Amino acid sequence: MSAHAHGPYDDAMSSGTDPADAHRSQQRAEARLDVAASVLALLADRTRLALLERLGRGEADVTTLTGATGAARPSVSQHLAKLRLAGLVTTRKDGRRVVYSLRHGHLRRLVDEALNVADHQIAHLPPHD
Structure with a gap:
């Protein structure tokens, strides 16, 4: 040495x-x-995770995403703005509507895997009496 x-x-x-x-x-x-x-860290929020999970199935506008998440429209809009600024979702105009979509499939797979882990954890919880 x-x-x-x-x-x-x-x-x-x-x-x-x-x-x-x-x-x-x-x-x-x-x-x-x-x-x-x-x-x-962005995925660690329940509403953002729900938004990304829904967008993993295809593009959607704020009204559709509000219904899918059960969150209030202003909250959904704020979360979408954060996701857009982070570069995780993109937007396009469809007439007067703004339509959101995932920027890339990697994010969809990441969300799917996080939810698969949750399913596995839930399946192994002890039964409630």
Whole structure:
């Protein structure tokens, strides 16, 4: 073993990788975790999760989404604005209506998996007397 302390760039140097590339790679990895955590934080709200679950079945307007979630229309609009600003949903105009849809299928699969975990947890709850 060498006498010097093992630093964060020693592996990069020994493998022939530029230390700047190793640093950028670490920054990307950290940014990836930060973005994933923020997406999961948005999903941690029951109304937003219900909105995303409904949008996973196809695009919908605010009236449809209000009915699907049971939340008040102003609340639905606020949650949709957060999801839109986060880049998780997109909008398009259909006459005077604004129609929402999921930005990509990855989000639908993430919501589906979260709900599958919930189904599994519920199925294993002890029965109530």
